[in-house]
Amino acid sequence: MENKLNWQEWKTSALIAGGFLAFYFLPAGAARFDNAVLEALYLVRWYAREHVLFCLIPAFYIAGAIGLFVSRATVMSYLGAGANRVLAYGAAAVSGCVLTVCSCTVLPIFAGIYRMGAGLGPAAAFLYAGPAINAAAIILTARVLGVELAAARALGAVLFSVIIGVLMELIFRKKTEAETAVLMPEEEAKRPLWQNGLYFTAMLGILIFANWGAPDAAAGFGAGVFALKWQLTGLMAAFLGLMLIFWFGLNWWKVLLAALPALVLAVLMPERPTVVFAAGLLGFTVVIGTDGGEGAEWLSSSWGFAKQLAPLLLGGILIAGALLGRPGGEGLIPAGWISRAVGGNSLSANFSASVIGAFMYFATLTEVPILQGLLGNGMGKGPALALLLAGPALSLPNMLVISSVLGWRKTLVFIVLVVVMAAFSGVVYGTLFSAF
Numbered sequence: 375m376e377n378k379l380n381w382q383e384w385k386t387s388a389l390i391a392g393g394f395l396a397f398y399f400l401p402a403g404a405a406r407f408d409n410a411v412l413e414a415l416y417l418v419r420w421y422a423r424e425h426v427l428f429c430l431i432p433a434f435y436i437a438g439a440i441g442l443f444v445s446r447a448t449v450m451s452y453l454g455a456g457a458n459r460v461l462a463y464g465a466a467a468v469s470g471c472v473l474t475v476c477s478c479t480v481l482p483i484f485a486g487i488y489r490m491g492a493g494l495g496p497a498a499a500f501l502y503a504g505p506a507i508n509a510a511a512i513i514l515t516a517r518v519l520g521v522e523l524a525a526a527r528a529l530g531a532v533l534f535s536v537i538i539g540v541l542m543e544l545i546f547r548k549k550t551e552a553e554t555a556v557l558m559p560e561e562e563a564k565r566p567l568w569q570n571g572l573y574f575t576a577m578l579g580i581l582i583f584a585n586w587g588a589p590d591a592a593a594g595f596g597a598g599v600f601a602l603k604w605q606l607t608g609l610m611a612a613f614l615g616l617m618l619i620f621w622f623g624l625n626w627w628k629v630l631l632a633a634l635p636a637l638v639l640a641v642l643m644p645e646r647p648t649v650v651f652a653a654g655l656l657g658f659t660v661v662i663g664t665d666g667g668e669g670a671e672w673l674s675s676s677w678g679f680a681k682q683l684a685p686l687l688l689g690g691i692l693i694a695g696a697l698l699g700r701p702g703g704e705g706l707i708p709a710g711w712i713s714r715a716v717g718g719n720s721l722s723a724n725f726s727a728s729v730i731g732a733f734m735y736f737a738t739l740t741e742v743p744i745l746q747g748l749l750g751n752g753m754g755k756g757p758a759l760a761l762l763l764a765g766p767a768l769s770l771p772n773m774l775v776i777s778s779v780l781g782w783r784k785t786l787v788f789i790v791l792v793v794v795m796a797a798f799s800g801v802v803y804g805t806l807f808s809a810f
Contacts, residue, residue, distance in 0.1 A: 410696045410705045417695030417735070418688055427652060429479040430684070432581045438676025439577065440486035442668070443570060453492035453500075466499035467535045468507065478687055478735070479581075480504035481775045482679045488779060495543030498788060501776070503535035506767040515742055515762070522807070523755065527762045530799050534763060538791045545787055565621060573617050579610035584651060604647050608640065611654060624665055632657030683775050690771025694735045697770075713748060719756040719804030721797070727757030728796040731765030732789060735772075741765050756804020764796035 401407040453462050480501065488497040507528065516524035583606040589596035599606070615633060618624045636654035643649055662669030698712075699705035715726040736744070745758050768789065777785040 406706060410699070413699040413703050413705045414692045414695035416703070417700045418691045420700065421688075421691050421735075425479065427648065427655070428584045429581070430482075430687075431655060431680075432577065432584070433479050433482040434676045434680045434683075435672075436574070436577050436581065437482035437486035437679045438672050438674075439574070440483065440490060441679075442672050442675045443565075443573070444490055453487065453496040457493065457496070459495075462493065462496040463499055463536045463539055466496045466539060467503050467532050478691075478769065478771055478775070481683055481687070481772065481779075485679060485683065485775075485779045493543060494546055494780075494784070495539040497539075498542040499535040499539030501788070502538050502767045502792065503531065504767075506531040506535065506763070511742065511766065519742065519745060519749070519758070523759060523762070526759050526799075526803050530759065530763050530796075531767075534792070534795055534799075537795065538788065541791055542784070542788060546784060569617075569621055573614070573621070576610050576614040576617065580607055580614070583607040583610060604640075604644075604650075607651070611658075618662075618669075622668055624661065624669060628661050628664070632661035682778060686774040686778060687771045690769070690774045691735055694733065694770040698730075698734045713753070716748065716753045716757040716761070719754040719801070721801055723754055723757045724760045724800035724804065725793075725797040727753070727760040727800060728764045728793045731761035731763075731796070732768040732793050733770050734765060735769040736765045754804055755807045756800035756802075758800075759803045760796045760800030763799055764792055768792055 453465065484497060484501045484504065487500060488494075492500075512524050512528045515527055583599070583603050586596075586600055586603045588600055611633075615629050619626045619629055633654065635657055636650050639646070639650045639653050659673065663673045664670075695705060697705045697707055699709070712726075712730055716723050716730070731741075741762060745753070745761060748761075749755075749758055773785060773789060776788065780788070
């Protein structure tokens with residue numbers, strides 16, 4: 375016991391000494407260091423303004439709802455280790471066509487699915503596919519970077535999600551079987567599957583329409599949706615409110631009272647959708663939090679995900695911003711090093727692009743203009759594809775959160791699979807492209 379206490383004391387002393395030395399030799403005042411600190415703060419501020427309210431908080435509510443309202447029997451029948459593999463991987467692989475999310479926003483939903491008993495393989499396929507197979511991003515890639523690169527990205531992302539999921543399941547087969555035995559279904563859902571389906575459709579509709587970005591063209595389907603994005607978001611919210619009243623038993627006057635501030639602000643301040651959305655989100659939180667039944671349990675489940683994932687996510691964004699800077703900015707690592715590392719189509723260039731993409735944070739659609747600039751500075755076509763396949767699906771914040779759900783061993787295997795496969799695909803694509 376005394377030796378153990380001594381070891382703990384030595385460990386604590388070493389941490390204190392290490393912290394002191396780090397602060398003592400802190401290069402404060404050096405231009406690059408000071409700029410990196412500002413880049414980190416700018417990036418986390420930008421993320422907080424652009425993604426937390428519209429992306430992250432709705433995603434936490436969806437994750438909490440999955441953990442509470444979806445029965446283990448349902449999850450296991452579609453995504454569990456004993457489910458039909460074609461159905462399971464097919465559903466996971468096309469998820470990105472529905473979810474327009476980044477590598478961080480997908481995390482709460484992934485955590486909810488995995489903890490409800492989804493097999494490791496389908497869950498890993500969903501984790502990759504969610505941000506990677508983004509229909510809007512594929513279209514933007516085609517318009518800006520070319521049809522052939524967009525086609526290669528779409529095909530590679532679909533294949534990657536399935537291959538990565540299958541490999542994860544094979545590598546950790548024994549562990550997965552043990553977890554499956556523990557997570558066998560215990561009870562059925564409290565309401566029919568079709569009701570849960572419509573319920574999640576409404577929540578996903580809010581997430582998708584609230585984050586619908588401005589298209590390049592002034593006309594077309596994307597432009598039409600963008601022009602009506604807040605009306606569509608409000609319509610999805612109204613459907614959700616009706617479901618809360620008729621299917622979840624919430625008092626109609628509570629739901630109406632909670633929605634009233636957002637309705638008034640929407641009329642008085644239509645040009646301030648952030649304020650309207652925040653008011654609606656606050657009213658929604660209050661009405662389910664004071665329900666005393668399933669609503670309170672839902673809020674508690676969502677808050678559990680937020681407490682675990684949000685600190686790691688924001689901390690990772692700070693680190694990523696300090697090292698790599700914002701899109702178009704520069705952190706501790708000089709941008710010139712990155713441009714030189716990904717020139718040509720060598721194996722090292724593709725591997726460098728894959729690693730850089732894996733650690734750098736890309737918000738939804740931002741990888742396209744970043745790549746446009748890198749291609750203009752001499753980046754090869756192969757490394758461009760490697761970055762497109764690794765970047766949207768991974769980031770340093772994303773890795774930290776995945777490790778808290780899967781553990782570091784599975785997380786490291788997932789990262790290595792994504793990086794290696796992206797680099798290999800870049801080499802193949804670059805070789806084929808240079809031949810024509």
